[in-house]
Amino acid sequence: MELGIVQQDKLSAGTTFGRLIKQRAGFPKRNIVGLLLGALALTGCNLPAFGAFRGATTQGQNEFHLWQGFILTAIVVGAVTWGALVYAMFRFRRRGDQIPKQTHSNLKWELIYTIIPILIVIGLFAATYVSENEITAVSSHPSLRVTVVGFQWGWKFEYPGGVDIVPRGANYPTLELPEGETTTIKLVSNDVVHGFYIPEFNFSRYALPGVTNYFDFTPTRTGSYVGRCSQLCGLYHAEMLFHVRVVSSAEFNNWLTSQQQKVTA
Amino acid sequence: MKSERGVYMLIGIFFFAIMVIYFLWSGEAGGSVMLFAAAGLGIMPGLYFSWWVRRMPLRPEDRPEATLAEGSGAVGAFPSNTIWPFVLGMGSALTALSLVFGAWLAVVGLSFIISTALNVTLESRRGGSI
Amino acid sequence: MTIIDEEIGAPHSGQAHHDEEPKGVLLWLTSTDHKIIGKNYMYTSLVFFIIAGALAMLIRTQLFAPNNHFVSQQTYNELFTIHGSMMLYLFAGPFAFGGFANYILPLQIGAPDMAFPRLNALSYWLYLTGGISMLLGFLTASGAAAFGWVSYAPLSSATNSPGAGPDLWIVSIMLVGFSGIFTAVNLVTTTFYLRAPGLTMFRMPIFVWNMLVTGLLILIAFPVLTAALIMLYADRHLGTHIYSVAGGGMPVLWQNLFWFFGHPEVYILALPFFGMVSEIIPVFSKKPVFGYKGLVFATLAIAGLSTGVWAHHMFTTGTVLLPFFSALSLLIAVPTGIKIFTWIGTMWGGQVEFKSPMLFVIGFIVVFTMGGITGVLLASPPIDFATHDTYFVVAHFHQVLFGTTVFAGFGGFFYWYPKLTGRMFREGLAKLQFWLIFIGFNVTFLPQYLLGLQGMPRRIAEYLPADHFTTLNRISSVGAYITGFAFIVWMANMWISWRKPIPASANPWDGHTLEWAADSPPSHHNFEKLPPIRSQRPVWDMNHPEAADHKASHNGTRAGNIEKSEKSR
Numbered sequence: 011m012e013l014g015i016v017q018q019d020k021l022s023a024g025t026t027f028g029r030l031i032k033q034r035a036g037f038p039k040r041n042i043v044g045l046l047l048g049a050l051a052l053t054g055c056n057l058p059a060f061g062a063f064r065g066a067t068t069q070g071q072n073e074f075h076l077w078q079g080f081i082l083t084a085i086v087v088g089a090v091t092w093g094a095l096v097y098a099m100f101r102f103r104r105r106g107d108q109i110p111k112q113t114h115s116n117l118k119w120e121l122i123y124t125i126i127p128i129l130i131v132i133g134l135f136a137a138t139y140v141s142e143n144e145i146t147a148v149s150s151h152p153s154l155r156v157t158v159v160g161f162q163w164g165w166k167f168e169y170p171g172g173v174d175i176v177p178r179g180a181n182y183p184t185l186e187l188p189e190g191e192t193t194t195i196k197l198v199s200n201d202v203v204h205g206f207y208i209p210e211f212n213f214s215r216y217a218l219p220g221v222t223n224y225f226d227f228t229p230t231r232t233g234s235y236v237g238r239c240s241q242l243c244g245l246y247h248a249e250m251l252f253h254v255r256v257v258s259s260a261e262f263n264n265w266l267t268s269q270q271q272k273v274t275a
Numbered sequence: 276m277k278s279e280r281g282v283y284m285l286i287g288i289f290f291f292a293i294m295v296i297y298f299l300w301s302g303e304a305g306g307s308v309m310l311f312a313a314a315g316l317g318i319m320p321g322l323y324f325s326w327w328v329r330r331m332p333l334r335p336e337d338r339p340e341a342t343l344a345e346g347s348g349a350v351g352a353f354p355s356n357t358i359w360p361f362v363l364g365m366g367s368a369l370t371a372l373s374l375v376f377g378a379w380l381a382v383v384g385l386s387f388i389i390s391t392a393l394n395v396t397l398e399s400r401r402g403g404s405i
Numbered sequence: 406m407t408i409i410d411e412e413i414g415a416p417h418s419g420q421a422h423h424d425e426e427p428k429g430v431l432l433w434l435t436s437t438d439h440k441i442i443g444k445n446y447m448y449t450s451l452v453f454f455i456i457a458g459a460l461a462m463l464i465r466t467q468l469f470a471p472n473n474h475f476v477s478q479q480t481y482n483e484l485f486t487i488h489g490s491m492m493l494y495l496f497a498g499p500f501a502f503g504g505f506a507n508y509i510l511p512l513q514i515g516a517p518d519m520a521f522p523r524l525n526a527l528s529y530w531l532y533l534t535g536g537i538s539m540l541l542g543f544l545t546a547s548g549a550a551a552f553g554w555v556s557y558a559p560l561s562s563a564t565n566s567p568g569a570g571p572d573l574w575i576v577s578i579m580l581v582g583f584s585g586i587f588t589a590v591n592l593v594t595t596t597f598y599l600r601a602p603g604l605t606m607f608r609m610p611i612f613v614w615n616m617l618v619t620g621l622l623i624l625i626a627f628p629v630l631t632a633a634l635i636m637l638y639a640d641r642h643l644g645t646h647i648y649s650v651a652g653g654g655m656p657v658l659w660q661n662l663f664w665f666f667g668h669p670e671v672y673i674l675a676l677p678f679f680g681m682v683s684e685i686i687p688v689f690s691k692k693p694v695f696g697y698k699g700l701v702f703a704t705l706a707i708a709g710l711s712t713g714v715w716a717h718h719m720f721t722t723g724t725v726l727l728p729f730f731s732a733l734s735l736l737i738a739v740p741t742g743i744k745i746f747t748w749i750g751t752m753w754g755g756q757v758e759f760k761s762p763m764l765f766v767i768g769f770i771v772v773f774t775m776g777g778i779t780g781v782l783l784a785s786p787p788i789d790f791a792t793h794d795t796y797f798v799v800a801h802f803h804q805v806l807f808g809t810t811v812f813a814g815f816g817g818f819f820y821w822y823p824k825l826t827g828r829m830f831r832e833g834l835a836k837l838q839f840w841l842i843f844i845g846f847n848v849t850f851l852p853q854y855l856l857g858l859q860g861m862p863r864r865i866a867e868y869l870p871a872d873h874f875t876t877l878n879r880i881s882s883v884g885a886y887i888t889g890f891a892f893i894v895w896m897a898n899m900w901i902s903w904r905k906p907i908p909a910s911a912n913p914w915d916g917h918t919l920e921w922a923a924d925s926p927p928s929h930h931n932f933e934k935l936p937p938i939r940s941q942r943p944v945w946d947m948n949h950p951e952a953a954d955h956k957a958s959h960n961g962t963r964a965g966n967i968e969k970s971e972k973s974r
Contacts, residue, residue, distance in 0.1 A: 014305040014658035015724045061858040062791070073787040080788060084778045091745060091774050098752040099767065102690070103759070109952045110755050115696045123746040124699075127739045135735050138785040142727050145787050202560040203656065205721065205794050209860025212791035216722045218657055219559060220650040223723040236872075240794035240862040242553045244560060245478055248865035278606035279597050282705070286621060289709040297713070301726040305661045306715070313625045313712055335602030343935055346602035353518050353930070356427060356435040360523050364530020371580055372538060374638060375572040395523070 015221065057082075063210045066235060066256065068228040069145045070212035076141040077212075083130065145213075148224045152194035156185070160197070160204030160217035160239070163246035171270040177252075184253040188262035189232050197223040205240030208254055214240050229256040276337060280324035287317025357398060363391040426929070437522035440927060442529050443508030444825060447818075449529075450500040453536055457491035458889060460484050465849075465885040468878045471870040481866035482551035483570075487539065489554030490574065493674065494581050495536045497810040501677030502588055502623070503532060505817055506616045508825065510592060512920035513610045515601025515938070517930040520594040521587075528587035535580030542570035542577075550574035553864060555667065556637070558648035558659035563641040572641070575634050582631045589623035592616050601919070603938035607701070610918045610941065611694055614701050615680030618708045622669045622676070625712055630666035633659060657724055664715035671805070672711040676704060678809040679744055681817035682766050686748050688820075688916050689763040690755030693942060693954060696747045703740035703747070710737040720789045727786045734784035741777050745770060760914070761835035765816030768843045769808050776804025779854070794864075797857025800850045807846060815842075815895075823909030826902075827925045834898040841891035848884025852877040917942035 060081045065071035102110075157168040167175040167185050175183045187193050197206055199217035207214035215223050239250035257265070294310035297303075335341035366387025373381035427435060436442065464484050467475045476484065511519055519525045542549030547568025552560045556574070559565060596617045600609070609617075637659070639645040646652020648659045687694045694700065710733055716725035717734040748770060757763070779801040782788050792798060815838075822830055856877050861868065868874045912921040920927075921944045922936050936947040940954030 014303065014655055014661040016301045016303045016726050061855050063858070063860075070791075073791050076785065076787050077782075077791070080782050080785060084782060088774060088778050091742075091749075092771065094746075094749050095752075095767070095770055095774075098749050099757060099759075102752055102755050102757050104756040106756070108756075109949060110691055112693055112952055112954065113695065113754060114693050114954075115699070116750070119746075119750065120696050120699050120743075124739065124743055127742045131735045131739060134781070134785065135732050138731055138735070138787065139728055142731070142786045145790065146727070202565055203557050205862070207794070207860070207862060209791075209795075212787075214721050214790055214793050218722055218724070220655055221657060221722070221724055225723075236860070238860065238862050241557070242482070242560065242864040244565060245482065245551075247482075248478065248867045282606075282617070282621070285705060286709065290712065293709075293713045297726075297729060300729055303726070305658055306665065309629060309662075309665045310713070316621075316625055336600035336604055337606075339603060339605055339608070339939075341602035343602055343937060354437050354522055356432070357437060357523065357526075358435045360437065360526035361434050361530055364527050364534060367527075367531060367583075368534030368538070368580060371576045372573075374576055374642075375569050 063212055065212045066210045066229055066231045068230060072141055072144050073212040076137060079137055148194060149192045149226050153191040154193040156193060157196045158206060160199040160206060162201050162244050163250045165252045169266060172273045173269040182251045182253055184255050186262060186265055187227060187229050187256050188259045189229050189256050191259055192226050192228045194224055194226050202243045203241050204243045207240035208235055208237045210235045216241060232256045232258060276324055276328045280321055280328055283317050283321035283324060287314050287321050290314035290317060359391045359395050362387050366391060437526050439507050439511050439519045439525060442525050443504055445529055446499055446507055447504030449533055450496050450504055453491050453495040457488050457496060460488040462885060462889050464488060465882040469882045471868050471875050478866040479548060479551060483549040485864055486550050486553055490539060493554055494578055497674040497806060498585060499532055500814060502619055506592055506677060509821060509920055510613055510616050511595060512923055512927060512931055513613050513918050514604055515919050515932060515935050516595060516599035519591045520599055521591050524587050525591050528584040531580045531584035535577045535584060538573050539577035542573045545569040555663060558656045561637060562649060575638050579631055579634050582627045585623050586627050589620040592620035601935055601938055608941045611683035611700055612680035615676045615704055618704050619673050619676045622673050622708050626666045626669035629662055633662035657722055660719050664718045668715045669711050672707055674806060675809045678813035682748060682769060682813050685762050685766045685816055685820050686751045688914050689758045689760060690752045692751055692755040695750035697941060699743055700747050703743040706740040707737060717784060720786045721793045731784055731786050735781060738781045745774060761832055761839060762816045762820035764836060764839045765812050768839060769812035772804050772808035772812055776801055776808055792857055794862055795857035796853040796861045796863055799863045800853035800857060803850050823913045824920055824925050827909055828902050829907040829909045830902045831898050834894055838891050838894045841894060842888055845884050845887030845891060849881050849888060852881045917945040919943055
């Protein structure tokens with residue numbers, strides 16, 4: 011038992027508690043998503059993005075749908091609260107010197123504004139719980155394993171066959187990923203804490219010294235994306251960029267083979 | 276004193292429950308120890324207060340119908356102006372800064388702290404103006 | 406009620422010493438009066454606030470243009486580190502529990518002073534020297550600390566952050582931490598032992614409740630921080646390896662310890678200001694606070710939950726139990742929501758008067774509601790993965806913290822300014838200041854939400870033109886300058902009020918609680934005469950006997966009560 015660290019087996023998709031619920035009540039995982047985000051999934055693409063990226067991986071899209079659900083709830087709650095505030099401000103502005111009725115409490119309304127938020131929170135938690143398990147799930151048979159090393163101040167990507175992609179001069183390194191296939195990233199750091207962050211994948215994870223992190227990307231769209239360091243790591247934190255290039259599976263295999271040949275040559 | 280006890284006990288019991296859940300679920304030691312300490316912070320004074328609740332009549336500030344007259348008499352002894360908290364503060368700061376600038380500062384700082392200890396004692400006996 | 410100045414074994418008679426009170430600097434150095442210490446705290450923390458605000462202006466100037474070289478990257482890292490550290494450790498907390506609580510809390514419970522006046526004075530001096538130590542970092546050869554206010558290990562190790570600046574930062578936080586602990590001991594003891602007769606716990610003003618809970622939270626959180634800092638210092642200079650992998654330690658332990666302090670700290674900063682809001686809204690609505698008990702239990706619930714959510718700052722570390730921490734973090738929205746609805750409920754059916762303290766408080770509710778809602782978004786780990794350490798988070802916590810400390814804080818400042826100084830401020834200038842801050846603040850931080858969603862990480866000194874962050878950053882910087890200008894208006898207001906005083910009466914706002922029964926400013930041991938305490942609002946009962954709170958439960962008339970209390974003296 012390490013101080014400050016929860017063992018990996020307890021963190022994976024089915025936590026003890028999660029398993030318990032599933033066994034006891036036959037936890038209707040998909041049904042809950044269906045209930046909460048069903049309507050959303052139907053119209054999901056027609057809804058605005060509310061400023062966020064739609065996600066270029068299945069994991070990122072999962073997050074994006076959760077984001078849409080949350081932000082819609084937020085807009086409703088915000089509108090009700092601000093609406094009540096603005097109404098109270100204008101309706102009950104001072105009109106004279108008479109003393110208003112001295113109301114101390116109203117049990118009915120107090121219960122309403124306690125219970126409704128609790129129900130909203132339970133709903134949000136259920137959606138979160140399902141989504142976070144799907145996003146953090148690590149495949150046991152990924153089609154590719156890449157080790158990412160964060161260092162001051164750059165990134166190193168280690169592919170199978172001894173292929174190491176490192177920054178060269180002023181050129182940022184590029185993380186090549188095959189489209190439609192699941193890649194497991196092993197993330198480590200040997201100096202300070204870095205944040206491995208790809209905005210368009212809607213994902214970031216710390217590269218922590220002393221901890222090895224695993225997570226999956228399943229890109230759904232070819233293209234070039236920017237990657238950044240999100241956690242302050244010293245002087246050149248701002249310049250710790252990298253590129254992400256998602257290419258078709260065939261193109262990726264050609265690229266990897268040619269890189270592997272360069273290593274052996 | 277019942278409400279005071281309630282505040283402490285509520286905090287203590289809440290953190291104890293959270294600690295048990297957290298420890299059983301995560302098995303992580305660091306957070307569990309901190310939650311345990313937080314539970315102790317509530318339960319220890321809570322028990323002390325419960326001990327007194329049974330042995331003490333209600334104080335005037337605990338009775339809704341108490342009159343101001345019941346609170347008359349000496350509330351407590353309050354010091355008038357004194358320079359020694361300032362000297363103690365400077366002494367503590369210099370001692371702390373010796374961690375940065377070297378042990379010689381601690382000599383100055385500790386001498387301030389010791390002189391405060393002596394003088395506050397004397398001041399209390401004398402009657403406490405500067 | 407009698408108060409004796411300390412005279413244990415005194416040779417002279419029990420004559421009060423305050424007749425011969427020293428003046429000027431000597432008073433400042435030697436006073437143990439909670440009012441003087443409270444004012445010292447308030448003025449000192451406002452000076453730190455202005456300095457930290459000036460640092461923010463430099464930060465926004467650096468970010469005004471892509472690839473900007475207004476300051477070097479090293480300087481930029483120092484700027485945001487000290488900006489954050491000063492705002493959180495030296496302004497927001499001490500302004501509330503050092504300044505307001507020290508001054509107002511004993512008055513609101515009818516006490517002559519804090520329970521431990523000498524300890525109170527000591528904690529001010531520790532705070533002042535701690536603050537100066539932090540600023541001293543800028544004068545050292547290696548510069549001030551540059552690892553962010555969170556000081557993550559191992560970036561804060563001796564190898565990665567050498568020099569005296571980081572050590573000064575550590576020592577400074579230790580001193581301020583002890584000052585906070587002493588103040589908390591004082592607040593809790595004062596609340597438990599020095600209340601006036603009849604002022605039961607459930608008649609205390611909400612501000613006192615919030616300060617009590619803040620005090621308890623400080624006692625839970627600050628010792629953890631101090632211990633973590635001592636271990637950090639030991640790692641840097643004494644050869645231990647608590648936070649370094651090389652020696653078998655664990656860097657992420659720092660994050661656990663720090664956030665076990667850090668999240669309660671957020672509520673340590675927020676709760677006192679919630680208390681101020683709960684005092685101001687009833688007074689300017691001419692109603693009692695709505696749902697008093699609900700508010701008290703919401704405060705206690707926030708305190709409890711806030712200590713169980715530390716790892717929601719660590720969702721992306723991959724080492725924490727996501728469902729546990731997201732559940733508790735989401736739950737904290739419930740008591741916070743209760744508070745907001747309670748405040749709206751207090752205004753409901755009242756006679757709401759928009760004097761400047763009330764304006765600031767309304768601004769607070771508007772801003773804080775949005776900050777609280779985005780906090781709910783961040784409590785969901787998947788959404789946190791996408792936005793963690795981006796400007797989305799920066800915008801969120803500025804809405805929460807600026808909302809509380811500046812909007813609610815200046816609401817409280819203007820509300821109690823007549824009590825503190827015996828003078829009125831200029832209402833027009835205060836309103837102008839409010840509108841400038843309200844516009845400036847929103848122009849600064851709303852674009853930052855979008856920046857964060859577009860992937861701009863926080864704490865970066867430069868960005869590229871190709872990132873398309875330029876326009877939003879420009880808008881944000883302009884907003885920051887407007888906000889900065891608002892504080893020049895505030896200083897002008899204070900100057901005019903000082904040079905051309907308008908005397909304030911004892912109770913200019915028709916306040917409800919006991920501090921308005923004292924003179925403005927109150928005399929040495931606060932009260933010549935207390936009104937009888939038969940409800941949560943003794944001064945309201947005295948001034949409005951026809952609508953008094955105690956009528957239902959107590960049949961004594963106003964005249965009868967005063968007669969009784971006069972006889973009792």
